[in-house]
Amino acid sequence: MSDIPEEASGIVKKFLYVNRKAPHGTIYALESLEVVLIGAAFEQDVSLAFLDDGVFQLVKGQDTADIGVKNFSPTYRALGDFEVTKLYVEKESLAERGLSKDDLMEIMYEDEDDDWEEKPSIKLVNRTELAAVMAGQDVILSF
Amino acid sequence: MSDIPEEASGIVKKFLYVNRKAPHGTIYALESLEVVLIGAAFEQDVSLAFLDDGVFQLVKGQDTADIGVKNFSPTYRALGDFEVTKLYVEKESLAERGLSKDDLMEIMYEDEDDDWEEKPSIKLVNRTELAAVMAGQDVILSF
């Protein structure tokens, strides 16, 4: 039962967090985000995929005051500060739900390899491209 | 702590238990059946509806030994002993799932008003007929 600290392990894997569920109706979106934030400290190669009802997690203007539940949606906009900068959003999932890119939050990060230029974290991909993203991973965590 | 009402209230309501979920994958079918069994002591006018994936609850030949889970399906056959004799099964739900009446357990009851003749508890109904059954109830419990 080795307890190697992550910096000593030297292993860098490609981690994909797959988000397929809507926010608020269930806790999976929120608790998935908590994994992503903690996971950021491990310096792995992290991507997030949003497909099916998971695209609803990124809809802008969420206001949970009247259901008495915490609004965690602003946290997605802070992901760049945790060096989580690859958010793949599936076009087909958006279209089936009557959504377009304009319905989503603007999520940016500062690219340290490009003079800290602000760049969008959301990458719109089609189903075929997303399948390729999935195929290229080492570890897939589904929520 | 007794499940038997302290005194007969005299009220007889039409209770419908709506079963829309498959057995074993979740506990809803089993715990719904537990309500039906306890409820039988209250001498209400009880019906059960099986539609959508709920029709899978009545499939014959279920053998749960290898998943290590209790096989509660034989209990449906004992419902007649509890005077629960109206099991409405939706034809459209069966057909969509590649099932016919022959795939279902035989569930019988003895009709005390007809010289204890054995009669089938399962009544196949179409969607329109089932909607009418629902409309005619006083209390609907969904699982």
Next chain:
Amino acid sequence: MKFGIVVNEGPYTHQAADTAYQFTKAVLEKGHEVYRVFFYHDGVNVGTRMTVPPQDERHIQRNWSELGEKYKLDMVVCIAAAQRRGIMDENEAKRQGLDGDNIAPGFRISGLGQLIEAGIQADRLVTFGD
């Protein structure tokens, strides 16, 4: 009008326990009566006093306990469902030989008959679940 409320999912995982709370609160504030709140399936998990959610999140059990106290609600946790999920009051824990209990203030453990009775006695039975 007299309402019965059925809560079929546990705290935080599904919104059902929250919606049921908001609905029950509205029922009471509008002057209706709540005959009973019955917690079934994972809903029994609402009734543990051991939850400690983050400071900036709602405390679902405490919300229910406070609503129950304010309006003298009869909040019943199903015994069969509770035994499967580890919700115990002092009597049950003793009977089962356990070293402690975890039921929250205002909740009581009883049988499924209490659900049927709510269906008989209430004018409307409203179910919240998954």
Next chain:
Amino acid sequence: MKFGIVVNEGPYTHQAADTAYQFTKAVLEKGHEVYRVFFYHDGVNVGTRMTVPPQDERHIQRNWSELGEKYKLDMVVCIAAAQRRGIMDENEAKRQGLDGDNIAPGFRISGLGQLIEAGIQADRLVTFGD
């Protein structure tokens, strides 16, 4: 080969906790290694010692505790998920000012980092949930 196992649903309500158990047992009996079993979301509810299922049903917590003891498994309950759902060990209960704890033998409470670490260290990570 080294496996990591993630269990995301609680006992009895979803089959996930059973399937995860059968899978983990098969992994071990085939001679593979299990780096860690991580209980997240409602999966933390598997780790309460207060469940008393009917005599004729399987005892999910006990199954896991026994498997854990036999193979010296590292069975970790996520602390954040556990706090929302009322699963406590002695230390956590003390820290939170609670009057008792409910964690089952063989389970320990720790952080989400243990899940990431399992993803890094294991050759295969397999998730069971709803």
Next chain:
Amino acid sequence: MSILHTVNKSPFEKQTLNSCIAHALDGDAILMVEDGVYGAIDGTAAATQLAANKNISIYALGPDLNARGLGEAKLVSGLTIVDYNGFVDLAVEHDKTQSWL
């Protein structure tokens, strides 16, 4: 003997709304709550289904719409938005409630 039907599942994930519509009768009402309110988005397959049922009143819970960022501009026409008090009123006005879980 009219029914208030509640639907709390996304129609893009589950068949629940379809099944509810198929079993609702004239004079009944359908109230979308929790993730069920995603069924109120205009221009989707679910919206087409809703529109085909003229004699069933369609409601959605405002607090759940707001939580999910669904402003009125995005919603199907003919929908009535209610709050928790309105939910209670609907339960009173109809003879019984059926939750499509």
Next chain:
Amino acid sequence: MSILHTVNKSPFEKQTLNSCIAHALDGDAILMVEDGVYGAIDGTAAATQLAANKNISIYALGPDLNARGLGEAKLVSGLTIVDYNGFVDLAVEHDKTQSWL
């Protein structure tokens, strides 16, 4: 980099199997477990979808089929039935596992 996909939801209730099939690539495998095994019934809309994907291997967990009373005569052709040991072997043979929850 092939994937073992697991699906544990009934295709008659949820969109999960559809989505999985739409994202699986040649050489991947799909294993139906728990209520997912209902996707193996022949002559349904789900079965038609499965059959259209020739280069993906389809498996179903035998213990879950038995629990649900689904004998081999009722199942789609070209399906391989495995037990928990077979599930472990599939996880070993593929580079990673994706659970469609």
